[in-house]
Structure formats: C-alpha cells, structure tokens
Amino acid sequence: MHRVVVVAYDGVVPFDLSVPVEVFGRARRADGAAAYQVRVCGATDEVRAGAFGLRVPYDLSAMAEADTVVVPGIADLDAPLPEAVRVALADSPARLLSICTGAFMLAAAGRLDGRRATTHWAAAAELARRYPSVIVDPDVLFVEDAPVLTSAGAAAGLDLCLHVVRRDHGAAVAAETARSCVMPLERAGGQAQFIAYEPPAPAGHSLEPLLAWLTDNLHRPLTLAEIAAYATMSPRSLSRHFRDQTGTTPMRWLSRHRVRRAQHLLERSDQPVERIGELVGFTSPTAFRACFRQLVGVSPRDYRATFPPSAR
Structure with missing residues (x-):
C-alpha cells in the first residue's frame, strides 16, 4: 500500500x-x-x-x-x-x-x-x-x-x-x-483569481505621484507617450525607472491594475461585463477579455459567476 x-x-x-x-x-x-x-x-x-x-x-x-x-x-x-x-x-x-x-x-x-x-x-x-x-x-x-x-x-x-x-x-x-x-x-x-487588490506604492516611492495619477486615470486609454509626458520623462527613461522601482513596465502595470479594478467592479456592481471593460480603460471587449483571462486565469463572466455581486 x-x-x-x-x-x-x-x-x-x-x-x-x-x-x-x-x-x-x-x-x-x-x-x-x-x-x-x-x-x-x-x-x-x-x-x-x-x-x-x-x-x-x-x-x-x-x-x-x-x-x-x-x-x-x-x-x-x-x-x-x-x-x-x-x-x-x-x-x-x-x-x-x-x-x-x-x-x-x-x-x-x-x-x-x-x-x-x-x-x-x-x-x-x-x-x-x-x-x-x-x-x-x-x-x-x-x-x-x-x-x-x-x-x-x-x-x-x-x-x-x-x-x-x-x-x-x-x-x-x-x-x-x-x-x-x-x-x-x-x-x-x-x-491569480483569488489575489487581493494590490496596495498602493509605499509613501516616499519616487514614482508615487505618477502611480497615484495612473490609478486615478485607469478609465482612460493611456499610451506610453502620454504617461511619459505626464512624468516629464522620455518613454525610454520612464520605462527604465518604472522597471527599477516596480519590477514591470508602465503598460503592464496599467493592465494589471485595470484588471484589479475590473475584479472589484465585477464583485460589487451589476454593470454588464462589456461596460466594466470600458470603465477600466479597455478599448474593446475582446482586449478586456483577453487581458483579464491572461492575468486572472478565467474569463470576466466566469469570475463574476464565482464571486457574484452581493444582493442589495
């Protein structure tokens, strides 16, 4: 045996x-x-x-x-x-x-x-x-x-x-x-589907103001050039500083936090899935579903079925 x-x-x-x-x-x-x-x-x-x-x-x-x-x-x-x-x-x-x-x-x-x-x-x-x-x-x-x-x-x-x-x-x-x-x-x-929402950057982080701005603007379809302009850096310099301090690129950070925001909305609102994708800055339902599945491991609809909004 x-x-x-x-x-x-x-x-x-x-x-x-x-x-x-x-x-x-x-x-x-x-x-x-x-x-x-x-x-x-x-x-x-x-x-x-x-x-x-x-x-x-x-x-x-x-x-x-x-x-x-x-x-x-x-x-x-x-x-x-x-x-x-x-x-x-x-x-x-x-x-x-x-x-x-x-x-x-x-x-x-x-x-x-x-x-x-x-x-x-x-x-x-x-x-x-x-x-x-x-x-x-x-x-x-x-x-x-x-x-x-x-x-x-x-x-x-x-x-x-x-x-x-x-x-x-x-x-x-x-x-x-x-x-x-x-x-x-x-x-x-x-x-990944059970990971809690990521905390903000610690106080004193040199990118803290930029990360706060990005968090406030997740709904906008931002480009790397727009982010670099706000940070008054070149895209290349921004990418280097961003990777040094966060371990990832600006666009990947943005995608991850958009998905985290989408998880929150899927759990706590009755907005349609497609509308939630728009609210967190994805330019198309296809892009939203693909990014969500890549990071979470399941589709937005399956995630909502697992964590349905509380009855109000």
Whole structure:
C-alpha cells in the first residue's frame, strides 16, 4: 500500500495538516480498499498548532518508509525549521508535496533549488527573495516538478492532493474522493483569481505621484507617450525607472491594475461585463477579455459567476 507521511512541527497550520490526512485517508480503490496508509510524524511527541496542541503518533523515522511526504504550511515564516526535520526532508527519497507555506520548509531543506514551485500568493515574493534559486510561479494552484509538488493557499492543497490521487489511481478514484470531500475535482483558473487588490506604492516611492495619477486615470486609454509626458520623462527613461522601482513596465502595470479594478467592479456592481471593460480603460471587449483571462486565469463572466455581486 502507498504510504503517505504528513510532517507536523511547532507552528504548523492546522488546516494544512488536516487536508492530506482527510483526502488521502478518504481515497478508496475500486474494490473499496484504502488507497493509502496515512501517518503523521514529527520531531517531538507534541506540537503547537495555532489555538491548540497536537499529539504526534510517529517520529521522523516514518519518513524513511514513506512513498509520499507532505509538508503542511507554517504560520510564522521566520520560525526556524527544526534541524531534524530539515535533514529528514533533505535526505528523503520520497515524492514530496508542500501545502501553502510548506514550500518554505522544502526550500530551506534545499529541495526546491532549480525547480518551479508555488506558495500562497501573499508569500510568493518572499519565497523568491529568500530562495533566489527557486523558480516561483505565483499564478497557479499547484506546480508539479517531479518528484516535488507544491501548492498555493490552503484550499489549493485540496486540489493538489486530488491531483495526486488521480495520478496514482485514476480519474474514477479521484472523482469519488472529491465527492467524499464535497469539493469539485477541478477548479477553473489559477490562484491569480483569488489575489487581493494590490496596495498602493509605499509613501516616499519616487514614482508615487505618477502611480497615484495612473490609478486615478485607469478609465482612460493611456499610451506610453502620454504617461511619459505626464512624468516629464522620455518613454525610454520612464520605462527604465518604472522597471527599477516596480519590477514591470508602465503598460503592464496599467493592465494589471485595470484588471484589479475590473475584479472589484465585477464583485460589487451589476454593470454588464462589456461596460466594466470600458470603465477600466479597455478599448474593446475582446482586449478586456483577453487581458483579464491572461492575468486572472478565467474569463470576466466566469469570475463574476464565482464571486457574484452581493444582493442589495
């Protein structure tokens, strides 16, 4: 039987820990037999998990016999990874899965070096900063770079675990497991659709006045030349300063913020989708749909269906 070991440590996120236990524990083969043997292990007998403590039935030696090791997220990114856990992860020959900020644990053990990976969108930039050898993709629900798989925010751990069940035992077993967990087998789009609206530039940012002006003028079909004229720079100089301070180009920044504004309107107004595209500065419905899908992963209509306006 396929052996799944979930690692517990102080500061583990309880939901992240429970996801693989539930999904793999509920999976049943066609004959009704359990598809996985699931164990929870740790470096200590007890761990702190948010508002409560947990007794851990197995020690880290269980990882030596595991076919799959799952690393749940940690609440405090600055908490040190226990050395015994780091060594066990570094040496493990098993398939490795991380849920949410569990990617930081794998990165600390050197298991994400040179690999594509993801984590919760709010922590993706920090993962890339701390571990520059990791190729961080913040716009997906999970990444498979065999034998390592990483997932985004906590709910994306469900998607990842079901993906693994389907890979191991086929679509029928995965579908039945999803039904048992009362969740869809697949979700449309990536985690980009769940990213909150980006905050304004910090005070003192030299481009702060320009970014504020752009935010106030998202409804206008601005060109690079118009933006440069407002900033009293040449287009080339503006692009250089913009990339240095924001990490992207003026037009890409504008597109991203137009889409964020569109998300807000789709969630909170009953304006037609085409009208919302106009209100955020897109010159045609086709351009709006294409840009929205590229950045969010789903169409504006599908996004509204997921996050419908509240009834007034």
